[in-house]
Amino acid sequence: MLPNAPTPEKLDPRVKRTRSLIRQAFSELLAEKGFGALSVQDIAERAEINRATFYAHYPDKFALLKETLRQAFRAELEKRTLSACHYSEDNLRALIVTVCEFIARSNEHCKASEQQFDSLIENQVRRQIQELIELWLSQRGAAQPQTAATAAAWAIYGLAEGWVRQKNRPPVEAFAEQVLPLVAGNLK
Amino acid sequence: MLPNAPTPEKLDPRVKRTRSLIRQAFSELLAEKGFGALSVQDIAERAEINRATFYAHYPDKFALLKETLRQAFRAELEKRTLSACHYSEDNLRALIVTVCEFIARSNEHCKASEQQFDSLIENQVRRQIQELIELWLSQRGAAQPQTAATAAAWAIYGLAEGWVRQKNRPPVEAFAEQVLPLVAGNLK
DNA sequence: CGGCAATTGTCGGATAAACAACATAGGAGA
DNA sequence: TCTCCTATGTTGTTTATCCGACAATTGCCG
Numbered sequence: 001m002l003p004n005a006p007t008p009e010k011l012d013p014r015v016k017r018t019r020s021l022i023r024q025a026f027s028e029l030l031a032e033k034g035f036g037a038l039s040v041q042d043i044a045e046r047a048e049i050n051r052a053t054f055y056a057h058y059p060d061k062f063a064l065l066k067e068t069l070r071q072a073f074r075a076e077l078e079k080r081t082l083s084a085c086h087y088s089e090d091n092l093r094a095l096i097v098t099v100c101e102f103i104a105r106s107n108e109h110c111k112a113s114e115q116q117f118d119s120l121i122e123n124q125v126r127r128q129i130q131e132l133i134e135l136w137l138s139q140r141g142a143a144q145p146q147t148a149a150t151a152a153a154w155a156i157y158g159l160a161e162g163w164v165r166q167k168n169r170p171p172v173e174a175f176a177e178q179v180l181p182l183v184a185g186n187l188k
Numbered sequence: 189m190l191p192n193a194p195t196p197e198k199l200d201p202r203v204k205r206t207r208s209l210i211r212q213a214f215s216e217l218l219a220e221k222g223f224g225a226l227s228v229q230d231i232a233e234r235a236e237i238n239r240a241t242f243y244a245h246y247p248d249k250f251a252l253l254k255e256t257l258r259q260a261f262r263a264e265l266e267k268r269t270l271s272a273c274h275y276s277e278d279n280l281r282a283l284i285v286t287v288c289e290f291i292a293r294s295n296e297h298c299k300a301s302e303q304q305f306d307s308l309i310e311n312q313v314r315r316q317i318q319e320l321i322e323l324w325l326s327q328r329g330a331a332q333p334q335t336a337a338t339a340a341a342w343a344i345y346g347l348a349e350g351w352v353r354q355k356n357r358p359p360v361e362a363f364a365e366q367v368l369p370l371v372a373g374n375l376k
Numbered sequence: 377c378g379g380c381a382a383t384t385g386t387c388g389g390a391t392a393a394a395c396a397a398c399a400t401a402g403g404a405g406a
Numbered sequence: 407t408c409t410c411c412t413a414t415g416t417t418g419t420t421t422a423t424c425c426g427a428c429a430a431t432t433g434c435c436g
Contacts, residue, residue: 012392012423013236013238014391014392014393014423014424015392016236017205017236039414040414041412041414048204048205049201049393049394050201050393050395052395052415052417053393053394055416056392056393059415060414200394200422201394202392202423203422206423227384228383228384228385229382229383229384237423238424239384240386240387240424240425241422241423243386244423248385
């Protein structure tokens with residue numbers, strides 16, 4: 001498992017409700033207007049909560065986007081059981097595929113590509129790739145897991161973004177297979 | 189319009205949420221277990237609210253059922269724009285049809301026919317029929333609207349229930365047409 | 377019959393959410 | 407430029423909900 005915030009299973013039902021309403025409203029508005037055009041007011045109105053309540057849970061809309069992205073990406077990883085695994089070439093290949101599809105889907109899902117949005121998703125996703133690879137490496141007792149993980153994470157994200165930008169993309173699996181050695185070499 | 193509780197349009201969003209959750213949980217449980225087998229505990233758990241909160245809104249599950257039935261029947265009336273109309277034979281016929289279908293649908297919708305449930309639905313529905321007919325009669329300036337309305341309401345409900353009990357029911361419209369004179373005679 | 381488990385209403389105290397108000401900042405248009 | 411309008415964070419107060427507990431009731435099983 002990824003290092004998890006020790007979520008207390010028994011949470012006040014009021015905060016569960018509020019968070020759920022906020023997330024729901026946020027994802028709706030994200031699809032409708034895009035991230036830049038959407039205000040905290042909008043979220044509060046749509047979720048039918050008080051605006052002050054929003055600030056009791058998130059410092060601003062950027063923090064909400066961060067959390068949303070983290071959770072979505074983590075869910076994607078866990079769906080493919082990547083977070084519990086040790087390092088292997090197969091897992092690395094699967095990770096690359098996951099990142100490619102996640103970025104592609106985020107770009108469809110959100111309205112238009114926006115500066116704020118793009119840099120934020122980059123940071124969050126790259127950070128998580130790095131955490132995962134660090135975990136893999138430290139499980140093997142590798143020396144200097146941080147530097148190797150940093151390089152690999154940046155490389156993977158950059159490659160994935162490049163793939164997404166292409167006009168006529170090759171199939172994800174083929175692309176992943178192609179770039180695999182570029183990343184795997186430094187992790188051996 | 190029927191005499192309406194002057195619902196303040198701006199209601200605390202918390203109570204809107206809570207009531208909505210309670211109603212939702214209640215109707216689910218009603219369909220699953222029936223009214224008799226369902227406890228306040230069940231409702232609170234399903235709705236994910238505290239049991240004490242339920243009692244802040246309803247004295248017991250019977251009150252909740254009453255409100256639910258009133259609202260459902262009123263909605264049915266308003267859908268057919270019966271509540272805003274004056275008296276006429278057409279409206280009376282439509283009222284009879286409405287009652288028949290409402291009782292029939294309630295019996296399907298709820299699990300098994302139960303004593304508590306049946307007497308409660310009878311009371312609530314009959315009371316509303318009576319209110320509506322009283323309104324019709326008083327709008328025409330009729331003398332003694334209460335006694336005539338009482339008789340008509342009981343008659344309509346009894347006839348409708350009889351129709352529902354039949355093994356091979358005739359079409360509702362035919363039945364309504366048939367019994368119409370039994371009721372209309374006293375309202376002229 | 378007697379316990380035993382579950383449900384019921386109700387209470388007091390703790391806490392999240394609502395609400396109204398405020399100062400601030402930024403954008404649109406005269 | 408100035409004005410108007412809207413969004414932003416933040417605060418203090420009030421209110422609805424949560425939570426744990428309690429005695430009383432009910433129904434069921436041995």
